[in-house]
Amino acid sequence: MTESNGSAAPERNKQMPDKEIADWEKRFRAPRVSLPDWAEDTPDRSLFVSNATGTYELYAWDRSTGEQRQVTNRPNGTTDGVLSPDGAWIWWFDDKDGDEFGVWRRQPFTGGGDELAVPGLDASYPAGLALGRDGRTAVVGRSTDDEGTTIHLARLGESGADTVEIYRHRESAGVGDLSHDGSLIAVEHTEHGDAMHSALRVLRPDGTAVAELDDTKDGTEELGLEILGFAPVDGDSRLLIGHQRRGRWEPLVWDVVTREETDLALELPGDVSAEWYPDGSGLLIVHSHEARSEMFRYDLATRALEEIATPAGSVSGATARPDGSVEYLWSSAAEPSAVRSTTGRVVLDPPGMKSPGSVPVEDVWVEGPGGRIHALVQKPAGASGPLPTVFDIHGGPTWHDSDAFAAGPAAWVDHGYAVIRVNYRGSTGYGRAWTDALKHRVGLIELEDIAAVREWAVGSGLADPDRLILTGGSWGGYLTLLGLGTQPDAWTLGIAAVPVADYVTAYHDEMEALKAMDRTLLGGTPEEVPERYEASSPLTYVDQVKAPVYISAGVNDPRCPIRQIDNYVKRLEARGAVHEVYRYDAGHGSLVVDERIKQVRLELDFAERNLPR
Template sequence: MTESNGSKLSDGAAEAGAAARAASEAMPDWEKRFRAPRVGLPKWAEDAPDRSLFVSNVTGTFELYAWDRATGEQRQATDRPNGTTGGLLSPDGEWIWWFSDKDGDEFGVWMRQPFHGGPNEEATPGLDPSYPGGLALGRDGTAVVGRSTDKGGSTVHVARPDAEPVEIYRHEESAGVGGFSHDGTLIAIEHTEHGDAMHSAIRIVRTDGTTVAELDDTRGGTEELGLAAMGFAPVDGDSRLLVGHQRRGRWEPMLWDAATGEETALAVDLPGDLDADWYPDGSALLIEHSFQARSELWRYDLADGALSRVDTPEGTVSGALARPDGTVEFLWSSAAKAPVVRSTTGQVVLDPPPAPGGVGRAPDSVPVSDAWVDGPGGKVHALIQKPAGEGPFPTVFDIHGGPTWHDSDAFAAGPAAWVDHGFAVVRVNYRGSTGYGRAWTDALKHRVGLIELEDIAAVRDWAVASGLADPERLVLAGGSWGGYLTLLGLGTQPEAWALGLAAVPVADYVTAYHDEMEALKALDRTLLGGTPEEVPERFAASSPLTYVDDVRAPVYISAGMNDPRCPIRQVENYVERLERRDHPLEVYRYDAGHGSLVVEERVKQLRLEIAFAERHLGAGSGGKP
């Protein structure tokens, strides 16, 4: 009887495995790229480097996983319907901290659980739900918690074990936690008390909130320069903070001693933007060098200023950490190759946990090529992917969000899916994008949205003139700020676009301002020079709702019902105006926030967009169905 039951179980398992493999083989490549199991860069506990925390989508939802490198054990730590990606290990590796919001609304509290499993508990009892504003954990159990609400501005609290949290900072403008010194005596706070949310200053305070030092590059000149706290030296008694600055027209690191005020410039002669982190012993810095939509790693030795390249393939590094043994682990991908966590040892650091459904590694896509186009504000960089064959192709202009972000030579399942369906894809790093110097990023002020669309129009004209793009089948698409630019472009350039696909967009700028989270209100005041009541003409000029009656192209909109960044009410205002005209429109509303962490939801949304495009541009107009 036992043998018979065992045989049936084996047969059942084999049949299930065969069915999964058959389903995977029948699945189109574009869906496999979304469903393929992947992992993020594992973050290890500072004093227990064998304990790591990483994000994976292996269950179909992005969640946090604990990994004990000493035993090889991996354990799913969070399990929520809308996923979890915000997490941190305590320095001793004993606790996993994770942020618990409601259905993606980004408003919640920090929870924690033991590294090897156990019940979740509220990590900072006494603090009401809020938007997160940074978190830093000390070696004695102290937590430094940044928070913001819709009415109370920004606050920083110190929460010690078995004591009520104490507020040590409050201001009506945006601020957040920038770091906690190794010995737990100093706290770095990034703030924008000067009213410019694009350029932070840094204040160092003690745990009782008293000020130790201030670094503010917005003072004493006409140009406003931003600063970023990159972390205190990983050594007890060392008061040096690694700081990112823009004093030479791009992001680069320097050292600032909070105790003495001494600033130490670092001679890193590389073009483009530079990010940095400490090696664990404090003897060197790991430099992430970003230039022209690619990135690489370098080691900078503090003793002699020696700069040596860390071996990385061409493409994009999306995070890197130095290990105590001096090796470096990094998450790498390119437009053609799916992400993988690699090490300078030459090994793959972490494979995804076993996944149900039989989907293996994501299929390759096509590489990107570069286009540099003359625009009204200078050369505009665009990344091009196209299917096999000769153009002109139906073309999707896939516009990135942010706006202070940039597209890079990195793996992205969405653009790859459009290429599979016969579309060329153009991604534009318009003015306002990062990675091309401070002047390029800071150009985005007052004529918000209109500036970016001028650069997109220049690239669009190039794409048509070069024979890449079919002028009758141009799709403007994007999510978040890219969704905003999509709706604004459809109204201000109505003859240029055949179709618009806007995900989680700003659609009615005035209503969006009043409903969005407080930190984004501060950003909007910086970008537009005031509130809607103070500069109504600027908000009107930059709002898609102003031009909604000029829209000619069919419009597809997807929106999260719980989105705190691009709230649903302002989307509904725009939709109502289009519906009054009986305009070709499809709206998809889903129960999440600013996008979804559920893989099947992402697949569904793109499937709907592709079907909408093919329906309005002609069935199969993109080529391969």
């Protein structure tokens, strides 16, 4: 057994010439940017995230002058930031070393010192933020173990903040949006106890209710709602929301004053999200189906749906600009991400090293115990099987892998491995029934689908059955440890990053919002349904693990806390099982490029030393 602790200290000289850096490492080091957010009333002012310094931080961008300025500079990075509608302030969330527990601070867009954004509010986990166009109103959501979720309306002034609590409940909730004129506040909540399916409430600034919408009361099915945003027009009480009434996510427009609902009834087979065009006349539609996406403009007056041309691949974010153009973040498995515009130009092209591409992804459909399973396959160009194969399992679980650029899988391909990513039951993008299927037999259902794809991979001649790696991060790390114990003869080795390892201890130590999710998934607390937690916990099966195990974990992680990982490792140690553990000073993953490269290098090395030749 090997155990080490790590920091984010650079492993190599950043001035090293590009030609001396391997392609897999260049993909992590190459500067990249997020889709820029822009100020509603000052659209030349934008905010984006970049890793240009080697750590992901917030950057201000004045489009009128071209000037870009780094806003935050913290050892473990910063990605949670919001630009005020007037463009005057940048709000950013300040936690401690990635533990996600902290306070909002703000800084002038033009630069200057940071200040506590809402004096008087104690540190908490964030539960949404909405800023008013008047420059002094903020709706702040907070989550703590003691109070549950609280939402506060703050009026900011030169002498401090006048803050009033307008919402409180033990179950999870969050701020959705603040109307254009500041008179309405939309909240998503799970007061009914189902953390996977939210209901909606619209409040006045004094906390009194204006309207309620709750599809969970259907009586026959569990349906969820989500807030997509108020119409960007003064006095307009239309709220754009997402619903699941036809078995998938679709948008509708709800007038929260008249209660009128305008169902768009889009004939698109996958999940559909939307946001307003700046004048409120139409909607920007992003349609995700079978691991790829496309965009449309929907005219609310004519109900016409017009496609916006994009290359084949995935749109991971899009926004309509005041001039009618659309900016979007696009990539494919073969081509790195770029912020593009329907004007035909690249919006942001960071200077410096360019990321190498990778190989395209191939689609595979496999019949499984719960229906057809979609898997995405990459393999070295020109290679034929059987190959050492990595099953790279996504987190969430309510997420999905797509035809999008990912440096991690590309690194495995560079080293001669085939990579298979499985959109198991629980994944999004394949309908509500597929996403909701994993309840109560948590982990075990997902592993049935992974096993079906494994059987296909070996039977087709792609995968070498003696060189199979099960790996993933977060929920994927959890499934890795659970799979090594429940399918001990199926896997040659396992690599788990920030995993759930001991479900009971994880429940008691994790942040409150995740406790609510676990109660939904498993039907109660560990005390109420102990048999379900036992059946779904990797710790239950640790003595059956045969494969070498590598585990990495952030010591400040509030989602998959370190104590429950330590419990699992102690059991491996007691058995003398082959395993290695790497702990690092961050939370649920790292925002530091050198640290991430170090982790990938350790994983590749572990596989090289423990996989049969």
